[in-house]
Amino acid sequence: MVAHHHTKRATRRGFLLGAAQLAGGVGLLSIFPCSESRALPDMVQAAIKKVVGAAPLRKGRVTLGLPPMVENGNAVSVEVSVESPMTASDYVKAIHVFNEKNPQPNVLSVRLGPHAGKARVSTRIRLATTQQVIAIAEMSDGTFWSDAVDTFVALAACQEDPG
């Protein structure tokens, strides 16, 4: 169903569409990484549904910048940018970041408006393990767009003396 995305960069997986297009009768928002049929955990899907509601979640317009290989999961640089003219009639209202395998799915939610000029936000996040990170943009026209990236988190050597 999603094999046409397979040729994309291995570290970047698209993910698609909400209940309307995919889950059909199931009624729950389902999000599938494109190159594998790996569903996000229920908890993550529920957190995303809370933001997106019944609206379809489309791939595109959002670029999630995340290194493919992370030297330490305690501070991973993340940048989300969204294609938008940022005018009074067409702008990004919010950007949300979620993760797949931390104890909690939510990472960051920011509210902006046309006065931002540029829909781009950067931060540093914790990633407990190798996993997918998902960014979602909410537009002024009520549409939701997204990007997802898989990142490999290395374990540190020579840690603190215990106790």
Add this chain to the structure above:
Amino acid sequence: MTARALINVPKEAKRGEVIAIKTLISHEMETGFRYDNTGKLVPRDIINLLVCTYNGVEIFRAELHPAISANPFIEFHTVATDSGKLEFKWSGDNGFSATESVTITVI
């Protein structure tokens, strides 16, 4: 020591220019998912909100979760419209509150 915040905003900008705003604040961002040496869960203690106002008008609001790294760094943008003050307010668990402000001259 009290929380220290560092704000980086250009001192001067042209009217209409999009400027980058970088914010950094000292905070451990204790996740609430860690155990101490005696096996007790360390309670969550995080900053969960950053609000930025520009001459009194809110221009940016960020909700932070435990997955935000210690000493939170957040960078965002705004259009330089008027000279004046950018105010930043962080708040969080256990009554945490910190404010910082910078001035900008718009030419």
Add this chain to the structure above:
Amino acid sequence: MSKLLRLAALTAVLCSMLPASANDIPFADRKSGYALMGREIQTMQDDDSANPGMLSVFDGEALWSKKAGVAEKSCADCHGDARVSMRGVAARYPAYHAARARPIDLEQRINICRVEQQIATPLQYESKELLALTAYVGQQSRGMPLQPTDERLRPFIEAGRDSFERRQGQINLSCAQCHNERWGQRLAGSVIPQGHATGYPLYRLEWQALGSLQRRLRNCLTGMRAELYPLGAPEYVDLQLYLMWRARGLAVETPAVRP
């Protein structure tokens, strides 16, 4: 021109100080751990408004002019503007302390000032205050080459080298086996650096905080399943001193960021 001459003279002095070991990293091949990090962490270090170590530097700046102790004196009361008076100081620490007849590190120097000049209690190792003052003093030497030139340091550099090259701990490993012979390879998921202490105190992402070189050495010893010395032990200072000698000529990066 004069800079080159000075560098040449310095190199001559230093090379005469100690003979090279067979497995030393060739002088020209030495590089800071910075060069082995990913671009994201390099950017974090380079941008003062993103480098979390700068939070401590600014704390240190505030402490510098805060009066303390029975003497009610601040660092600034004696030393004035740190940007002038402390420039280059960290680049020559650990330094020889005549009264103790041995080298002391920057933290010990700060605490000697605290006890003897400010008549205050010494700051705890790894306390926020001591790290902040050390980071602030260290930052004043940023970009300057490390240069241990005091001849009196020689026996202590040699003692440090001995402990660097000595196999120890339950897995019978020496510092040199990782940092001279296997740098660039991986240990767990981490790239093994050459082990040049150019940026301390530094912000280690693993710690989620600023920490001292002694804290880092303790992490190494723990990894080696070796016995830890108490904080402030002369063994650490000798090792720090050897590491500084080994990194001579490399630039101070305080406050550095490392994974």
